[in-house]
Amino acid sequence: MKTVPLRSFQEFLGSSARFGVPTDASWRNRLLANLVYYQSNYFLIIIHSFRNPTSLVVGLGITCIPLVLFMLADISPQTVRNPKVALPVIIALSLLLLYSINHLIFFLVAILIPCLGKFASFSAY
Template structure:
């Protein structure tokens, strides 16, 4: 739990930067999954507090309409995610799959959560309270072009000078380790 004491909350980005006109959005390159993944991760890291606010607003609306269902949905998704992360750390096959296919891993967590919630009758709360905000976030992160501030802030996070909640989630999904190795190799080459 030492990482929690070192964690910093990323600043809330200006809303006109977060959701400006169409000129800052473009279709991702679906043919280049690495480039698309980098765009999504960069935007998730840079706009993480804005995404948290958007998700919180949707959670509060759905939670107000169905408090028990929202609590149940949040608990199920949290438990399934925690179990999946544990399995990913302790089972090499799952760890490899999680590292190579983070989007499919998250979809698998959501599908498992959906199945468990369907047993309790909480599917509509799951769809509107949990899946809808995640879908909005994924769409924004996929379409929003990166800028220089975004890239610089992400490099600071990757080097480990800052640790944010989204950085911890990315670590749990094994999305930071590879970038850290590239930065370390770059620094070592410059020092030689």
């Protein structure tokens, strides 16, 4: 069994990747050809994602916290205007983000797998 060599970043996602919407007939063939061509790259990304699931979950939480806070700020704008409440929350969240930046990076890399698959299906040869 022969393994496929790793492709360069420029070829994998860089400027040499061309994107266009395929026809329905050619979409499946292009997706399968792309998966075979970049299988080593996708395999390394999947291995990286499952290597540390705790980082994946913590990164998901760190990513969702700002979304929840924006929703709460939209619901009750009086809380945002009160600096006695807003300043400690901002400081605590900033420290949490700095403390867990490695988890956040791990999550962002792992969550890009579906995005890469989507872009791979639209990549032209």
